[in-house]
Amino acid sequence: MSGNLPNRRLIQGNEAIVEGALAAGCRFFAGYPITPASEISEILSARMPEVGGTFIQMEDEIASMGAIIGASLAGTKSMTATSGPGFSLMQENLGFACIAEVPCVVVNVMRGGPSTGLPTSPAQGDVMQARWGTHGDHPIIVLAVSTVLDSFEITVRAFNLSEKYRVPVIILSDEVVAHTRETVSLPAWEDLEVTDRISPDTPPEWYVPYEGSSSGVPDMAAFGKGYRYHVTGLVHDVRGFPTQRPEEIEAFTSRLFRKISQGFHEIQKVETVFMEDAETAVIAYGSVARSAHRAVIMGRSQGLRVGLLKLVTLFPFPRRLVEPVLHQCKAVLVPEMNMGQISREVNRVNSSACRVIKHNRFDGQLITPEELMPRIEKMTS
Amino acid sequence: MAKEVTKLVHEYLRHDKKFPHVWCPGCGNGIVLGALIRAIDRLGLEKDEIVLASGIGCSGRMPVYADFNTLHTTHGRCLTFATGVKLANPALTVITVMGDGDATAIGGNHFIHAARRNLDLTAIIINNQIYGMTGGQFSPTTPYGSHASTARYGHIEHAFSISELAVTAGASFVARATVYHATLIEDMIKKSIENGGFGVVEVISNCHTEYGRRNNMADPVTMLQWMKEHAVTVEKAGKMSPEELAGKFTVGVLADVKKPVYTEEYEKIRKRAGAPKAGERA
Numbered sequence: 082m083s084g085n086l087p088n089r090r091l092i093q094g095n096e097a098i099v100e101g102a103l104a105a106g107c108r109f110f111a112g113y114p115i116t117p118a119s120e121i122s123e124i125l126s127a128r129m130p131e132v133g134g135t136f137i138q139m140e141d142e143i144a145s146m147g148a149i150i151g152a153s154l155a156g157t158k159s160m161t162a163t164s165g166p167g168f169s170l171m172q173e174n175l176g177f178a179c180i181a182e183v184p185c186v187v188v189n190v191m192r193g194g195p196s197t198g199l200p201t202s203p204a205q206g207d208v209m210q211a212r213w214g215t216h217g218d219h220p221i222i223v224l225a226v227s228t229v230l231d232s233f234e235i236t237v238r239a240f241n242l243s244e245k246y247r248v249p250v251i252i253l254s255d256e257v258v259a260h261t262r263e264t265v266s267l268p269a270w271e272d273l274e275v276t277d278r279i280s281p282d283t284p285p286e287w288y289v290p291y292e293g294s295s296s297g298v299p300d301m302a303a304f305g306k307g308y309r310y311h312v313t314g315l316v317h318d319v320r321g322f323p324t325q326r327p328e329e330i331e332a333f334t335s336r337l338f339r340k341i342s343q344g345f346h347e348i349q350k351v352e353t354v355f356m357e358d359a360e361t362a363v364i365a366y367g368s369v370a371r372s373a374h375r376a377v378i379m380g381r382s383q384g385l386r387v388g389l390l391k392l393v394t395l396f397p398f399p400r401r402l403v404e405p406v407l408h409q410c411k412a413v414l415v416p417e418m419n420m421g422q423i424s425r426e427v428n429r430v431n432s433s434a435c436r437v438i439k440h441n442r443f444d445g446q447l448i449t450p451e452e453l454m455p456r457i458e459k460m461t462s
Numbered sequence: 463m464a465k466e467v468t469k470l471v472h473e474y475l476r477h478d479k480k481f482p483h484v485w486c487p488g489c490g491n492g493i494v495l496g497a498l499i500r501a502i503d504r505l506g507l508e509k510d511e512i513v514l515a516s517g518i519g520c521s522g523r524m525p526v527y528a529d530f531n532t533l534h535t536t537h538g539r540c541l542t543f544a545t546g547v548k549l550a551n552p553a554l555t556v557i558t559v560m561g562d563g564d565a566t567a568i569g570g571n572h573f574i575h576a577a578r579r580n581l582d583l584t585a586i587i588i589n590n591q592i593y594g595m596t597g598g599q600f601s602p603t604t605p606y607g608s609h610a611s612t613a614r615y616g617h618i619e620h621a622f623s624i625s626e627l628a629v630t631a632g633a634s635f636v637a638r639a640t641v642y643h644a645t646l647i648e649d650m651i652k653k654s655i656e657n658g659g660f661g662v663v664e665v666i667s668n669c670h671t672e673y674g675r676r677n678n679m680a681d682p683v684t685m686l687q688w689m690k691e692h693a694v695t696v697e698k699a700g701k702m703s704p705e706e707l708a709g710k711f712t713v714g715v716l717a718d719v720k721k722p723v724y725t726e727e728y729e730k731i732r733k734r735a736g737a738p739k740a741g742e743r744a
């Protein structure tokens with residue numbers, strides 16, 4: 082057996098991530114067990130060999146991250162999955178993927194933290210870590226999933242963006258999305274749009290491995306294809322060799338950022354519900370976006386002009402899509418299962434008179450539509 | 463017969479890399495690079511099929527000079543990257559080069575697990591008994607009683623024996639050489655690649671700059687002399703008493719066995735799972 086599983090299925094979020102990854106062409110997975118992400122490893126240990134790919138359980142998350150980078154350099158789309166403690170361990174090698182521009186996808190199924198925290202409870206405390214966890218200036222893409230279908234579709238999207246921009250992509254899920262079972266119709270593989278990195282077609286002697294084209298994204302040769310070049314975590318020149326020349330360092334770092342900022346229109350994605358005539362809005366992501374969606378429907382049935390802005394891309398923060406909402410609304414509510422992380426971003430980009438109201442929960446419980454209702458009513462009145 | 467040195471230099475060192483290299487004059491790292499190139503040349507491997515990966519340290523700077531697919535990873539994690547490369551493309555010959563700190567301090571866990579898994583790759587460990595690059599701090603192989611920039615009163619910890627650790631962890635091939643025994647390094651690397659499982663070649667090397675200087679061996683020649691005097695071949699050691707062996711170390715092959723190799727085992731799993739054949743895979 083290989084390829085797609087039957088179309089309509091009752092599956093959990095973690096399983097949908099697995100199917101999304103396989104559909105996107107991921108053929109290498111390395112991981113280390115951790116709640117609430119373990120199902121991704123367990124299912125892939127069976128699915129990967131079925132499709133001719135490789136699953137390996139490594140000795141820790143540092144090793145898992147290293148292994149997926151290695152596999153990607155050898156030309157195979159790769160992924161790892163973890164939760165908070167493991168995500169912390171991955172940070173150094175994640176930075177390597179950023180500086181060496183190695184496509185790969187890292188799933189963090191968030192649980193309560195810090196440290197061992199709340200292993201079986203949902204949280205959204207790793208948002209800023211996903212953006213800034215590895216040291217140094219670096220671009221990175223962070224996407225959030227809020228439903229089982231999201232978990233499939235956004236995983237495909239994560240691979241596509243990673244391949245196109247040669248940047249690691251983080252998928253933030255949480256314990257609720259990961260373990261919720263829903264019946265979903267998964268698209269057939271052949272109906273999906275799948276992006277692959279661009280391999281050089283120049284003769285090897287003309288290949289300049291880190292010379293960005295106008296897009297800023299260099300063509301990527303897989304090891305073993307005749308293009309012998311050097312890959313390093315040191316800042317490097319266009320040939321991949323370490324450099325300490327100020328003009329080369331500046332050109333390099335600028336290009337890393339430019340290749341992402343030129344793609345903002347494609348990378349940044351949000352979804353809106355009832356926003357056309359909204360006077361107030363809820364800005365949410367992850368499992369909280371589901372509660373917010375419900376609350377907005379409840380609000381509308383009471384005649385409140387409230388809408389939902391669901392963030393799919395968390396970073397690069399979709400400023401150009403959030404700003405119009407802040408100009409349109411007199412107030413926005415930002416519910417999060419943390420002490421307030423995305424609300425800081427919303428505040429940062431807010432240049433209008435819109436009030437940004439935080440709603441934070443950090444007791445290991447999901448934010449419910451019922452608890453959002455009074456906040457929405459108050460903000461609307 | 464080995465090709466003349468200049469021929470090998472032209473064939474295997476990068477033309478577009480700006481020399482001089484970063485190493486101190488007389489550093490043992492160059493001897494190891496030379497031995498590696500000669501071993502590869504003798505094996506007749508294609509440069510395109512070789513991946514040379516390293517960690518961080520003076521030893522970690524080796525790949526940049528060599529005309530292979532080269533990968534300079536993070537400190538201690540080289541074997542994890544190499545694992546991914548090898549599994550994604552088992553046709554590649556993957557060789558890693560690490561320092562003693564790289565392989566057995568920060569990367570110790572990866573080292574024993576790579577050996578246990580019996581992944582088919584060769585790990586060269588340049589054991590200069592010190593952290594060279596960062597300025598002479600003690601490493602897991604710094605001898606008891608010796609001096610380091612973080613052992614000013616004499617070292618109170620005990621050293622790992624890297625090769626014996628590798629044997630215990632399950633490596634298929636384990637050998638030790640020194641930079642004094644340059645042709646032995648070459649033979650051992652060749653044998654390790656030929657073994658086909660996880661191979662370890664430990665090379666005792668000189669860091670006269672950071673280790674020797676603090677331990678009455680401030681120049682390379684004195685350090686090589688020390689190696690010559692303290693190395694005993696495995697064969698000879700078998701006939702010596704523990705008293706005679708005190709303070710010495712063995713060189714030569716310490717393990718050379720055949721065990722199931724990871725990539726071959728995994729191919730069997732794919733078959734059992736019903737995977738399409740390699741050429742037909744989606």
Ligand SMILES: Cc1ncc(C[n+]2csc(CCOP(=O)(O)OP(=O)(O)O)c2C)c(N)n1
Pocket residue numbers: 518519520521522537560561562563564565588590592593594595596601669
């Ligand atoms: C995570 C991390 N910690 C510390 C360092 C600093 N560092 C660079 S090289 C090195 C030790 C090198 O010693 P060894 O591995 O024995 O190699 P040598 O330089 O002697 O060849 C250290 C500690 C680093 N690069 N990364």
Ligand code: SF4
Pocket residue numbers: 484485486488489490491520521590594595668669670671672
């Ligand atoms: S510091 Fe030591 S290991 Fe590093 S290049 Fe100099 S001699 Fe070699």
